[in-house]
Amino acid sequence: VIHENTRIEVALDRSWPSFVSLVRDLIRARSVSGAEAGAQELVAERLRRAGARVDAFDVDPRELAKLPGWGPTETDYSGRPNVVAVIAGAGRGRSLILNAHIDSVVPGPIELWDRDPWSAAIEGDRIYGRGAWDDKVGVAVIVWLAEALHDAGIQLAGDLIIQSVIDEEISGNGTLACMARGYRADAAVVVDGRGPGTAVTAHCGQLWFRVTAHGRTAAAVESWRGQNAIEMLLAIVAELRQLESVIGRDRTAPFDRVEHPVQLNIGIIQGGATPTTVPALATMDCHLTFPGPLTLDDAKGMVREALARVADRERWTADVATEVEFLSLQVSPFVAPPSEALLAALDRSQREILGVPLERRAIAGFGDLRHFQIGGPTPCCIYGPTAGGGPHAANEWVDLAPVPGAARVLAAFVLDWCGTA
Numbered sequence: 001v002i003h004e005n006t007r008i009e010v011a012l013d014r015s016w017p018s019f020v021s022l023v024r025d026l027i028r029a030r031s032v033s034g035a036e037a038g039a040q041e042l043v044a045e046r047l048r049r050a051g052a053r054v055d056a057f058d059v060d061p062r063e064l065a066k067l068p069g070w071g072p073t074e075t076d077y078s079g080r081p082n083v084v085a086v087i088a089g090a091g092r093g094r095s096l097i098l099n100a101h102i103d104s105v106v107p108g109p110i111e112l113w114d115r116d117p118w119s120a121a122i123e124g125d126r127i128y129g130r131g132a133w134d135d136k137v138g139v140a141v142i143v144w145l146a147e148a149l150h151d152a153g154i155q156l157a158g159d160l161i162i163q164s165v166i167d168e169e170i171s172g173n174g175t176l177a178c179m180a181r182g183y184r185a186d187a188a189v190v191v192d193g194r195g196p197g198t199a200v201t202a203h204c205g206q207l208w209f210r211v212t213a214h215g216r217t218a219a220a221v222e223s224w225r226g227q228n229a230i231e232m233l234l235a236i237v238a239e240l241r242q243l244e245s246v247i248g249r250d251r252t253a254p255f256d257r258v259e260h261p262v263q264l265n266i267g268i269i270q271g272g273a274t275p276t277t278v279p280a281l282a283t284m285d286c287h288l289t290f291p292g293p294l295t296l297d298d299a300k301g302m303v304r305e306a307l308a309r310v311a312d313r314e315r316w317t318a319d320v321a322t323e324v325e326f327l328s329l330q331v332s333p334f335v336a337p338p339s340e341a342l343l344a345a346l347d348r349s350q351r352e353i354l355g356v357p358l359e360r361r362a363i364a365g366f367g368d369l370r371h372f373q374i375g376g377p378t379p380c381c382i383y384g385p386t387a388g389g390g391p392h393a394a395n396e397w398v399d400l401a402p403v404p405g406a407a408r409v410l411a412a413f414v415l416d417w418c419g420t421a
């Protein structure tokens with residue numbers, strides 16, 4: 001194995017410039033959720049050239065909507081495929097999924113950016129751009145590993161399955177579709193987030209919801225005749241803030257180690273047409289994170305109850321009401337099933353390459369880990385390839401300096417886990 005470790009490290013070093021250019025090309029492909037096709041073509045092409053069997057397939061809502069974990073959405077998924085590459089093992093080895101997401105969130109207001117979010121500008125060790133850290137670098141790392149295995153002429157014993165998935169930021173339906181297509185393995189590692197050094201084995205629940213307020217319109221100069229829908233939402237926000245302070249009081253391990261397990265973000269608010277009219281309709285879209293032992297249903301119930309309390313207190317009548325709708329991102333708090341063998345192997349590789357033990361973490365954020373549990377408990381974790389800044393905000397960047405170390409750790413781990421023929 002020492003011999004093979006050296007060969008793959010040489011192959012990684014040699015192809016570093018091609019890795020960096022892939023990260024930049026993926027940023028320039030502008031693959032926000034819904035527009036992943038161009039970036040996926042680049043990924044598929046690279047994996048094909050690395051000798052992998054590549055399967056590009058669209059998410060089929062008709063087939064998936066009945067599965068647990070489906071993120072409910074009316075989205076059209078045609079022409080934005082997942083890309084999965086199988087590097088077939090010789091046999092008698094453990095199989096492994098390496099997963100990363102190709103989609104990114106929208107850049108938001110361009111004027112908040114110091115640079116064009118799609119330029120992929122390099123300054124020192126940094127690459128700037130929407131998706132640079134989250135998660136173009138992760139996708140590029142797993143492609144780079146596949147290429148290095150090929151270049152080094154290494155034949156694994158177990159299958160290695162590389163997954164570049166769509167729609168992770170919106171629903172997780174991309175990874176769900178990979179599972180439904182039958183891609184299973186003895187373990188799964190999502191390459192995303194902060195690292196190297198830590199394995200995320202648990203994450204908080206996530207819930208998107210839309211509150212719609214139906215008020216009563218009136219002229220501004222007779223505003224007392226109306227019921228302002230925007231102000232109804234303000235009352236709801238105040239109540240949800242109360243909920244935020246009580247919701248995380250009784251949390252169980254490992255969520256007791258998460259610094260901010262409960263976070264409510266009012267992400268979009270819309271309503272009104274002109275200052276001279278009392279708005280009769282307003283909506284707001286929210287993202288709520290919450291820890292275990294709460295379940296998704298608990299969280300939904302708490303949101304519904306909060307709305308009911310406000311309606312009661314404000315004495316809103318039937319024609320003046322609020323309603324809640326739960327949107328595509330609906331994730332229960334997640335704790336990985338027993339994953340000792342996986343974590344021990346990753347720990348060994350990391351100690352050997354970086355000289356530091358693997359730290360285990362629970363986070364307020366999330367990844368697609370839940371879907372790997374379809375069909376049976378599967379050891380899994382999220383392993384971050386590097387650090388960066390501005391994910392889901394302006395001026396996102398990624399630090400390239402730690403990436404070669406992280407890639408070496410993952411390469412050594414793949415050889416260890418899958419074995420070689």
Ligand SMILES: [Zn+2]
Pocket residue numbers: 101134135192193
């Ligand atoms: Zn991500």
